[in-house]
Structures are given as C-alpha cells and as structure tokens.
Amino acid sequence: MIRCVWCRSKTAPAAVCADCGGPNSDVRLPGPGQAPDPPARDLPRGFRRRLRFLQNPYVLVGFCCGTTGKLVTAGSVLLGGVNGLSWLVGAAGGLGLCLMTIGPSLWAIGLAWSEKQIHLLRHGLVASGEVTATGEAQGGRQSFWVEYRYEVAGQQYRRTLRDLGAWVSGLEPGRPVHVLYRKKKPHQSTTWPPLGREPVRFNLSHLLEERKKARELKASRTG
Ligand SMILES: [Zn+2]
Numbered sequence: 001m002i003r004c005v006w007c008r009s010k011t012a013p014a015a016v017c018a019d020c021g022g023p024n025s026d027v028r029l030p031g032p033g034q035a036p037d038p039p040a041r042d043l044p045r046g047f048r049r050r051l052r053f054l055q056n057p058y059v060l061v062g063f064c065c066g067t068t069g070k071l072v073t074a075g076s077v078l079l080g081g082v083n084g085l086s087w088l089v090g091a092a093g094g095l096g097l098c099l100m101t102i103g104p105s106l107w108a109i110g111l112a113w114s115e116k117q118i119h120l121l122r123h124g125l126v127a128s129g130e131v132t133a134t135g136e137a138q139g140g141r142q143s144f145w146v147e148y149r150y151e152v153a154g155q156q157y158r159r160t161l162r163d164l165g166a167w168v169s170g171l172e173p174g175r176p177v178h179v180l181y182r183k184k185k186p187h188q189s190t191t192w193p194p195l196g197r198e199p200v201r202f203n204l205s206h207l208l209e210e211r212k213k214a215r216e217l218k219a220s221r222t223g
Contacts, residue, residue: 001013002024002026002167003165003167004017004019004020004022004024005022005025005193005194005195006020006022006043006044006046006047006193007019007020007022007044007045007046007047007050008050011024013026013028013029014026015029015033015034016034017044020044020045020046020047021044021045022043022044022047022193023036023192023193024193025191025193025194025195028170031176032128032175032176032177032178033178033193035126035178036126036178036180036192039122039123039124039125040122040123041121041122043118043121043122048114048118051114051117051118052110052111052114052115052118056110056111056113056114057110058106058107058109058110058111058113059106059107059110059111059114060110061106062102062103062104062105062106062107062108062109062110063103063107064103065099065100065102065103065106066099066100066103066104066107067103068099068103069095069096069097069098069099069100069101069102069103070096070100071096072092072093072095072096072099073092073093073096073097073100074096075092075096076089076090076092076093076096077093079092117190120180120181120182120188120189120190121180121190121192121194124180124181124182124189124190124192125152125180125181125182125183126178126179126180126192127150127151127152127178127179127180127181127189128150128151128176128178128179129148129149129150129176129177129178129179129191130148130149130150130173130174130175130176130177131146131147131148131171131172131173131174131175131177132147132148132149132158132173133146133147133173134146134147134168134169134171134173135169136169137162137163142166143162143163143164144164144165144166144168144169145160145161145162145163145164145168146160146161146164146168146171146195147159147160147161148161148177148179148191150179150181150189152181152186153186155186157181157186157187157189159187159189161190161191161195164195168195171195177191177192177195178191178192179191179192180192
C-alpha cells in the first residue's frame with residue numbers, strides 16, 4: 001500500500017488512485033505515468049482544500065493567532081472597568097492587537113503560497129523531465145529531496161523538491177517525470193503528479209538554516 005499524494009488515503013499501487021481518481025506517483029511503477037491533460041486541468045477532489053487549509057502551516061498558525069488575539073482583546077475590554085488592573089488590561093490589549101495583526105498576515109501569506117501551487121498544477125505547461133538525484137536531508141529530520149531536470153526552449157533547468165517522504169529515495173536517477181512549468185517563468189516548476197507535499201517553510205526557520213550554513217562556511221574557511 002502507498003499513500004496517495006492527492007487525497008492522502010492508503011491505496012494499492014496502481015496507475016490511478018482508487019479513492020480520488022488522481023494519477024498515481026508510486027515510484028515502483030515504470031515510466032512517468034499518464035501525461036497531464038491540457039490546461040486548465042482538474043485536480044483530484046479534496047486536494048485544493050488540503051493544500052489551502054489542512055496542510056498549510058501559515059494558514060493554521062495565522063488562524064490560531066487571529067482567534068487568540070480576538071479573545072485576548074475582548075478579555076481586556078471586559079476587564080477594563082476593574083480598578084488596579086489597568087497595567088494588565090493595557091498589556092493584554094496590546095498583545096491582542098499584535099496577534100490580530102500577525103494572524104491575518106500569516107493567513108494571507110499561506111493562501112498566496114497555496115494558490116501559486118494550485119495555479120502551477122492547473123495551468124502549467126508540460127515538459128519532459130528526468131530525475132537526476134535523490135537524497136536525505138541532514139539533521140535526522142527524515143526528510144528527503146529529489147532533483148530533476150527539464151528543458152524549455154533549448155534552456156536546461158534543474159529544480160530540487162525538498163521535505164518529501166522517505167519513499168522518494170527509491171526513485172532512480174534517469175527515471176522520466178512529467179514537469180509542469182510557468183510559461184513566463186520556466187524556472188518555476190513542479191512534477192505531475194507532485195512527488196509528495198512540499199510544505200511552506202516558515203521564514204524564521206529558513207533564516208536560521210541560512211545563518212547556520214553561513215556560519216559553517218565561515219568556519220570551514222577559517223579552519
Ligand atoms: Zn487519492
């Protein structure tokens with residue numbers, strides 16, 4: 001049994017998922033599978049909802065921040081008349097307003113990311129690609145990456161999809177894949193079917209990762 005990339009249900013390896021009808025991305029199947037339909041293509045049911053909300057950390061954290069902010073602000077307004085608590089009321093009100101600003105911003109960032117992914121899958125132009133390498137991320141996070149290449153108008157492109165499940169490590173270099181790319185920005189692409197979920201990265205963790213890399217580079221130069 002494998003996990004369907006579209007509906008996340010467990011399904012037997014086959015060309016098409018028995019649950020949602022989505023083209024299957026099982027690496028044990030030979031070849032790249034059925035070619036994508038011409039745009040605008042339909043995405044299997046439930047996939048868009050999952051990408052927009054259930055598997056979108058920005059949207060989930062944004063929702064929690066916004067709701068907490070509203071509750072805290074409402075609480076501070078209710079306590080406003082109690083004598084001797086003005087400092088607490090002021091602090092809670094400030095915190096509530098901050099959360100009410102941060103929450104919707106995170107929500108908007110998350111939605112923009114998911115719309116971009118959905119647009120690429122629905123309207124992307126088709127190119128033939130092939131897997132060039134796979135590997136495991138360092139740090140024991142059980143996260144794997146896949147690199148693939150494709151050609152658009154004589155120009156070669158390479159792209160790496162990160163934070164994927166362990167099963168992609170079974171992809172052999174040279175295995176053909178269907179690639180969908182943006183007409184005006186051909187370096188922006190994804191595979192069809194998607195080789196698993198590519199989660200949104202919080203900028204903070206990305207930033208810390210970049211800082212760590214920079215420190216390591218500096219250390220290797222001086223050491
Ligand atoms: Zn499915």
